[in-house]
Amino acid sequence: MADVDILIGIDAGTSVIKAVAFDLRGQQLGAASVPNRYHAGHDGAVTQSLAQTWDDCASALRGLGQRIDNLAARTAAVAVTAQGDGTWLVGRDGPVGDAWLWLDARAAPTVARLAAGDANRARFEATGTGLNTCQQGTQMAHMDVHFPDLLDRAEVALHCKDWLYLNLTGIRATDPSEASFTFGNFRNRQYDPTVIDALGLTHRRDLLPEIIDGTQVMHPLTADAARQTGLRAGTPVSLGYVDMVMTALGVGVYGGDGDVACSTVGSTGVHLRAVSSNNVHLNAQGTGYVICLPIPGVVTQVQTNMAATLNIDWVLGIAAGIMSDMGQSVTHRDLVAHIEGWLAQSPPGQIVYHPYISEAGERGPFVNANARAGFVGLAQHHRFPDLLRAVAEGLGMAMRDCYAAMGPLPSELRLTGGAARSKSLRGILAASLNAPVRVSDRDEAGAAGAAMMAAVGIGAYPDMQSCIAEWVTPLLGQAEAPDPQLVAAYDRLFPAFQTSRQALPPAWDALAATRAPTGE
Numbered sequence: 193m194a195d196v197d198i199l200i201g202i203d204a205g206t207s208v209i210k211a212v213a214f215d216l217r218g219q220q221l222g223a224a225s226v227p228n229r230y231h232a233g234h235d236g237a238v239t240q241s242l243a244q245t246w247d248d249c250a251s252a253l254r255g256l257g258q259r260i261d262n263l264a265a266r267t268a269a270v271a272v273t274a275q276g277d278g279t280w281l282v283g284r285d286g287p288v289g290d291a292w293l294w295l296d297a298r299a300a301p302t303v304a305r306l307a308a309g310d311a312n313r314a315r316f317e318a319t320g321t322g323l324n325t326c327q328q329g330t331q332m333a334h335m336d337v338h339f340p341d342l343l344d345r346a347e348v349a350l351h352c353k354d355w356l357y358l359n360l361t362g363i364r365a366t367d368p369s370e371a372s373f374t375f376g377n378f379r380n381r382q383y384d385p386t387v388i389d390a391l392g393l394t395h396r397r398d399l400l401p402e403i404i405d406g407t408q409v410m411h412p413l414t415a416d417a418a419r420q421t422g423l424r425a426g427t428p429v430s431l432g433y434v435d436m437v438m439t440a441l442g443v444g445v446y447g448g449d450g451d452v453a454c455s456t457v458g459s460t461g462v463h464l465r466a467v468s469s470n471n472v473h474l475n476a477q478g479t480g481y482v483i484c485l486p487i488p489g490v491v492t493q494v495q496t497n498m499a500a501t502l503n504i505d506w507v508l509g510i511a512a513g514i515m516s517d518m519g520q521s522v523t524h525r526d527l528v529a530h531i532e533g534w535l536a537q538s539p540p541g542q543i544v545y546h547p548y549i550s551e552a553g554e555r556g557p558f559v560n561a562n563a564r565a566g567f568v569g570l571a572q573h574h575r576f577p578d579l580l581r582a583v584a585e586g587l588g589m590a591m592r593d594c595y596a597a598m599g600p601l602p603s604e605l606r607l608t609g610g611a612a613r614s615k616s617l618r619g620i621l622a623a624s625l626n627a628p629v630r631v632s633d634r635d636e637a638g639a640a641g642a643a644m645m646a647a648v649g650i651g652a653y654p655d656m657q658s659c660i661a662e663w664v665t666p667l668l669g670q671a672e673a674p675d676p677q678l679v680a681a682y683d684r685l686f687p688a689f690q691t692s693r694q695a696l697p698p699a700w701d702a703l704a705a706t707r708a709p710t711g712e
Contacts, residue, residue, distance in 0.1 A: 250417075315386065361413065495597055602625060606631075
């Protein structure tokens, strides 16, 4: 019989579902993936088939089995994480329609109503989380008023990873991270009646599943799931925390000297810092998230930008369109190869760019569905490299805006996502925070974070700190110190960024009114 020496981490993201194999000491052995599929409607709906999501997850696991010899016999445990927020309703006979994803914007009127209510501050003080359209709580509150039949037909309200866990184990459950930032209290990691009542969902309380911690409680893979995935029935399965903190755990949000922070700067921007649950900074604006880590007494404070490198894709797309119209076809890859050179041609800190390119607006460090991107300070001598630099600096300013809403700026930044691959972008982000940047060599951080929970759950490590010491710390690169001249330039730029951002909401609202007749 083969040694039981593999942990599988499943990471079901918005764009792709991955199954990744690690040895018990954290070395990645192989991976398989399946593209994710969701549907966007004209009314702001963004939905995903529950049945298809499970089929795709099972396919990814079978694909991993084709890459790793004797995978089923060698697997010590499986762990699952996935995209956060959203509402995945399950009834007696299976899914109740398609899931509402975190991208779904239909709950915006309900968010505005709840945010204006007298109970909202008490809800925020308990959860540490500001209201937005992404969340299951606001989506269910919206359903309760406008689509009550969905909730009437449901027996349990799950998140994506919870749905996959149900298919793997037959157990309806959620984890402390999503339970507490949506419906509970981050201090005790339990549901909070004050929060549920503030959302107007007390009469729907029975839809909330049991809360379990995957480092302490695991359930066996069912025979049916074994047939579909190619794994062995009875294999322990760990329910991971939400993907953003699993990714942060995998690249080093916790561990090290000083005030360490972690940012994922990819299509979206996720900015986290690990703090004691007794040392959380709850801002006056009531925005951001507080999300538990699978470490007793430790949580992450989180602010998220709806769009990060999507802004760079947009400005490069403008250039590609112009060149195509002139008869010169270029690819996105061709233009990305020129980013470093274009950034070098432009001096820093000339133009303010607000990177709110998402049609859903912004949610960190403020919530405004009407927020839109824009330049402030253009002059006739500015050229394309100046615009590209402004867009890149806008990502740094937005990151600084987010961390400033959580307290003092961090002393070190661990970075992952597409921006981490560019030396110039790393330099801009480091200077924006005046903090050294370290990049992890970990390829699949979300799956690794989940697998780390399974490693602790099966006793391969006595606690998460010892697992971090072997899985995370050795993979961190050397610290890249910020350029003092860039730091000075961005210290001057940031007040202009914040002042203009705070002045723009009336203009955003007026623009939204002009779009209203035809929609966006």
